Amino acid sequence: MAATHEQAFIDLPQSRVPVTSTVDVLVVGGGSAGLAAAVAAARNGAQVLLIERFSYIGGLATGGLIILLLTLDDGAGHQAVGGLCQEIVDRMERRKAVHYPPREQWNVPDSKLVEHYSQWGLVWGSPAPEGHRIRYSVAFDAHEFVYAADQMLKAAGVRVLYQTWACEPVVKNGSIEAIVIQNKAGRQAIAVKVVIDATGDGDIFAGAGESFELERVHPWLWFEMSNVEAAAVPGRGLYFHTPGGGRVLVPWGGEARVNRKIDATDPDEVSAALTDCRDMVINEAGRLRSTVPGFENATVSLMADQLGITESRRLQGDYVMTRDDLDRQFDDVIARTGHWTKYLCVYNIPYRSLLPRGLDNLLVAGRCISVDHRVHHATKEIPPCMATGEAAGTAAALAIKSGLNAKKLDVAALQEQLRAQGAILD
Numbered sequence: 001m002a003a004t005h006e007q008a009f010i011d012l013p014q015s016r017v018p019v020t021s022t023v024d025v026l027v028v029g030g031g032s033a034g035l036a037a038a039v040a041a042a043r044n045g046a047q048v049l050l051i052e053r054f055s056y057i058g059g060l061a062t063g064g065l066i067i068l069l070l071t072l073d074d075g076a077g078h079q080a081v082g083g084l085c086q087e088i089v090d091r092m093e094r095r096k097a098v099h100y101p102p103r104e105q106w107n108v109p110d111s112k113l114v115e116h117y118s119q120w121g122l123v124w125g126s127p128a129p130e131g132h133r134i135r136y137s138v139a140f141d142a143h144e145f146v147y148a149a150d151q152m153l154k155a156a157g158v159r160v161l162y163q164t165w166a167c168e169p170v171v172k173n174g175s176i177e178a179i180v181i182q183n184k185a186g187r188q189a190i191a192v193k194v195v196i197d198a199t200g201d202g203d204i205f206a207g208a209g210e211s212f213e214l215e216r217v218h219p220w221l222w223f224e225m226s227n228v229e230a231a232a233v234p235g236r237g238l239y240f241h242t243p244g245g246g247r248v249l250v251p252w253g254g255e256a257r258v259n260r261k262i263d264a265t266d267p268d269e270v271s272a273a274l275t276d277c278r279d280m281v282i283n284e285a286g287r288l289r290s291t292v293p294g295f296e297n298a299t300v301s302l303m304a305d306q307l308g309i310t311e312s313r314r315l316q317g318d319y320v321m322t323r324d325d326l327d328r329q330f331d332d333v334i335a336r337t338g339h340w341t342k343y344l345c346v347y348n349i350p351y352r353s354l355l356p357r358g359l360d361n362l363l364v365a366g367r368c369i370s371v372d373h374r375v376h377h378a379t380k381e382i383p384p385c386m387a388t389g390e391a392a393g394t395a396a397a398l399a400i401k402s403g404l405n406a407k408k409l410d411v412a413a414l415q416e417q418l419r420a421q422g423a424i425l426d
């Protein structure tokens with residue numbers, strides 16, 4: 001009889017893996033945060049390798065079909081996220097692959113405009129006392145994000161390895177010496193000066209034994225339907241216009257949901273949720289076709305291939321942001337963000353929220369930075385993920401240039417460089 005999973009162990013022979021590369025900066029994970037981290041580090045002179053387990057850049061922003069950059073503003077008409085996030089919007093705009101309100105419309109309480117941008121999924125949350133106002137948010141095309149990202153990485157000289165998993169960090173005296181990776185060429189090690197954990201799930205800091213919190217969440221699968229009549233999209237509904245004529249984006253499963261929370265780092269739970277969510281998508285598409293005028297001839301044209309996982313591991317780092325930090329100023333601010341469901345709500349993000357407590361050459365970027373569950377609601381959005389990625393990448397390159405470790409970095413110099421790159425810190 002086969003032993004149960006819990007009882008069985010196998011001893012591996014003492015293993016030696018070849019060091020196939022030595023790099024200044026290894027970025028693990030090619031989501032929106034990893035993209036920004038890699039480009040920023042390379043533009044600041046570092047030799048950068050980016051590894052990604054799938055075959056494209058963007059993570060949830062592309063493979064999860066989360067094709068809405070929610071709130072690059074502070075909810076009062078001022079831009080709060082710039083830098084590389086603004087650059088990718090500009091690049092996609094040049095290819096007519098975005099839809100968003102121009103600057104003169106930000107913060108305008110015009111009900112017709114609010115209705116228009118609601119139809120594009122760009123107005124969320126409860127209205128301010130005087131009603132909804134226009135936010136600076138951007139609907140975009142997933143393939144165009146991938147294309148723009150490819151161009152940015154190539155131009156910056158980043159080496160990218162797709163279909164490659166980061167398996168484990170090799171830690172010595174409080175620093176990561178190497179990251180063991182696995183791909184079709186087998187198991188290898190990458191020797192590193194600085195690592196950026198942009199895995200979304202904090203695989204690297206968890207593997208290195210850093211402390212974290214883990215949240216169970218409802219799984220979602222966003223999808224697109226084609227051949228939908230424009231009039232079928234209501235002012236505020238369960239589906240939105242998306243770039244590309246006759247297409248709608250159906251986020252959050254439309255009316256359907258998988259009614260259980262999962263741990264996104266548990267492969268069994270993730271696998272079962274993928275099957276259930278795909279089933280949910282087909283049923284929901286059928287419901288829309290048979291009950292909503294304008295959907296009669298619609299078909300599912302794109303189904304996210306990554307589960308929509310809002311949250312999994314969050315680092316407990318040098319500083320853990322809490323909701324009391326709303327509007328708080330930090331001397332070591334490296335990014336800021338508004339809130340997608342709230343007006344006049346800004347979090348300044350300190351450098352210390354990117355730093356684990358026990359390692360001096362690891363930086364964390366994106367949705368797994370050191371914040372509590374409440375603050376995560378704001379910092380997990382794509383614009384702040386790109387902003388923390390840009391900060392982490394720039395910090396990594398400056399640390400290498402100055403010969404200091406990430407913990408001892410001159411944060412004033414980092415802030416000056418981020419401002420020079422167009423990041424917004426003030």
Ligand SMILES: Cc1cc2nc3c(=O)[nH]c(=O)nc-3n(C[C@H](O)[C@H](O)[C@H](O)COP(=O)(O)OP(=O)(O)OC[C@H]3O[C@@H](n4cnc5c(N)ncnc54)[C@H](O)[C@@H]3O)c2cc1C
Nearest residue numbers: 029031032033053059060070166200308309310366367382
């Ligand atoms: C349902 C849902 C709705 C949302 N709505 C919005 C919205 O409307 N607007 C908005 O701005 N944001 C929204 N968000 C939040 C936003 O999409 C994500 O938080 C953000 O995209 C995360 O970016 P990231 O780069 O930190 O992580 P991810 O996008 O998760 O990227 C991590 C990358 O790392 C790779 N990776 C992971 N582990 C490894 C490993 N061990 N080795 C190699 N590669 C690895 C992954 O394949 C992935 O490419 C939503 C999120 C969800 C789930």
